């Protein structure tokens with residue numbers, strides 16, 4: 001799911017390519033994407049793109065400050081900037097915003113249609129969609145600590161909860177926890193004051209660095225490769241690869257539809273955390289330390305050599 005750095009890059013690119021331009025057409029081809037009945041979206045045609053802003057992970061296009069189009073990309077939704085009047089791809093196409101110098105295509109990969117579009121006449125109605133999480137970059141040290149400590153949660157859950165923090169999802173929470181050398185499953189109540197301050201510093205550093213990196217990558221173009229998996233990431237999506245800080249193999253914990261990635265060397269004093277997929281594979285014999293993990297892997301490898309058919 002696009003998170004704060006991706007959303008910032010989309011906003012900056014949209015302002016650059018279409019800011020101030022007239023919306024000359026609007027095509028909504030998916031029957032599921034539009035989640036509001038009033039106002040009728042096509043009434044915005046003829047107005048100008050006067051603002052591009054965001055509410056958490058949602059991007060808002062304001063037309064003449066009378067129509068506010070709230071785009072939620074969810075996991076597989078993407079925006080693309082194409083030549084004027086560009087066609088929407090059949091199955092993936094959701095909506096097209098036609099501006100004078102180009103067309104903004106809103107698409108979604110895959111069968112599960114989760115991305116959404118809301119249209120409101122006032123900013124207040126749009127802001128009502130806000131889940132209430134604080135903007136970490138604009139937060140004060142006290143504001144951050146209050147939000148973090150409100151409930152006793154694991155750090156992974158707290159960071160990704162949109163009612164606590166705005167714009168942080170699965171990818172950047174992994175990176176933030178690695179930067180602050182905290183286990184994803186440590187509880188918020190277990191942090192001392194110094195660790196809370198260090199966690200806030202890590203949030204700001206990781207989100208800002210990635211925003212700058214992605215802005216530089218896009219330059220004066222438009223983001224085409226919006227992905228949660230990037231080679232420069234330290235742990236997210238890096239299962240089994242070496243940690244760039246200590247060289248230990250990155251681990252994962254699979255839960256629900258997500259997985260958390262972490263470095264046992266940097267974050268859990270060498271402990272391997274329980275992983276359902278790993279434990280299913282190894283029955284109840286899942287390893288608890290890097291040494292054990294390596295031993296189990298070696299055993300599996302030599303077992304494979306002895307019996308190449310695998311059975």
Ligand SMILES: [Zn+2]
Pocket residue numbers: 243244245246247248263264265266267
């Ligand atoms: Zn490490």
